[in-house]
Amino acid sequence: DTGVSQDPRHKITKRGQNVTFRCDPISEHNRLYWYRQTLGQGPEFLTYFQNEAQLEKSRLLSDRFSAERPKGSFSTLEIQRTEQGDSAMYLCASSTHEQGGIKSPLHFGNGTRLTVT
Amino acid sequence: GQNIDQPTEMTATEGAIVQINCTYQTSGFNGLFWYQQHAGEAPTFLSYNVLDGLEEKGRFSSFLSRSKGYSYLLLKELQMKDSASYLCAVRGRMDSSYKLIFGSGTRLLVRP
Numbered sequence: 001d002t003g004v005s006q007d008p009r010h011k012i013t014k015r016g017q018n019v020t021f022r023c024d025p026i027s028e029h030n031r032l033y034w035y036r037q038t039l040g041q042g043p044e045f046l047t048y049f050q051n052e053a054q055l056e057k058s059r060l061l062s063d064r065f066s067a068e069r070p071k072g073s074f075s076t077l078e079i080q081r082t083e084q085g086d087s088a089m090y091l092c093a094s095s096t097h098e099q100g101g102i103k104s105p106l107h108f109g110n111g112t113r114l115t116v117t
Numbered sequence: 118g119q120n121i122d123q124p125t126e127m128t129a130t131e132g133a134i135v136q137i138n139c140t141y142q143t144s145g146f147n148g149l150f151w152y153q154q155h156a157g158e159a160p161t162f163l164s165y166n167v168l169d170g171l172e173e174k175g176r177f178s179s180f181l182s183r184s185k186g187y188s189y190l191l192l193k194e195l196q197m198k199d200s201a202s203y204l205c206a207v208r209g210r211m212d213s214s215y216k217l218i219f220g221s222g223t224r225l226l227v228r229p
Contacts (some may be wrong), residue, residue, distance in 0.1 A: 004159070031214075031215070033214070033216060040125075040221065040222075041221050041222070042121075042204050042206070042219030042220050042221050042222050043160065043204075043219050044219070045214075045216045045217075045218070048213070048214035048216055050213070050214075055213045055214060056212065056213055056214040056216070091159070091160075095215070102147055102148065102208070102215065103148065103165060103167070104215070105150055105162040105165060106150075106162070106217055107162070108152075108159040108160045108161070109159055110157075110158060110159045111159065
């Protein structure tokens with residue numbers, strides 16, 4: 001169990017550029033989440049995948065954001081036409097469906113810190 | 118609506134005991150989680166409560182009162198490495214995602 005890994009750890013981009021982040025969840029976990037965290041705040045839910053299906057999206061997720069999990073393993077989060085307000089830590093988490101999943105904690109990666117200049 | 122409140126900052130002394138409170142108002146309730154997050158690192162899972170009462174895990178304990186919408190995390194024998202943010206999170210109404218809703222976190226500073 002190598003944990004949840006995210007790449008890159010840091011990304012600096014200019015306003016208007018597109019960026020893509022990758023998340024590799026814990027291998028046996030079928031549930032995958034993306035969260036966003038800004039300084040001094042807790043993580044905010046963005047979207048959720050069960051296997052390859054994207055089953056829930058937050059209203060925070062504007063049309064410029066898109067996420068995929070094509071084979072039910074790794075996931076990507078793309079932000080198009082970045083804005084300065086997109087600067088944040090983007091966290092990926094995974095969890096298991098054991099016991100119906102209700103007691104399962106989320107296991108987080110170290111995140112991708114995005115800075116939009 | 119959903120609301121989770123925690124104090125913003127707390128300071129305590131090495132070797133002491135500290136209690137971090139969390140109150141919540143959520144649409145439904147399916148468990149409360151505490152996480153620890155060191156600066157620049159991932160949140161790591163500490164504890165889970167779904168029934169009223171105290172859950173103890175080494176130096177850390179977590180308490181839940183569902184009728185009061187209240188939880189606390191108790192840290193005993195504080196060590197310098199316990200300086201971190203502590204996040205309270207609730208699994209609310211039963212939806213497909215089982216997502217967690219987080220509070221803003223409590224930044225704990227442990228002093229020598």
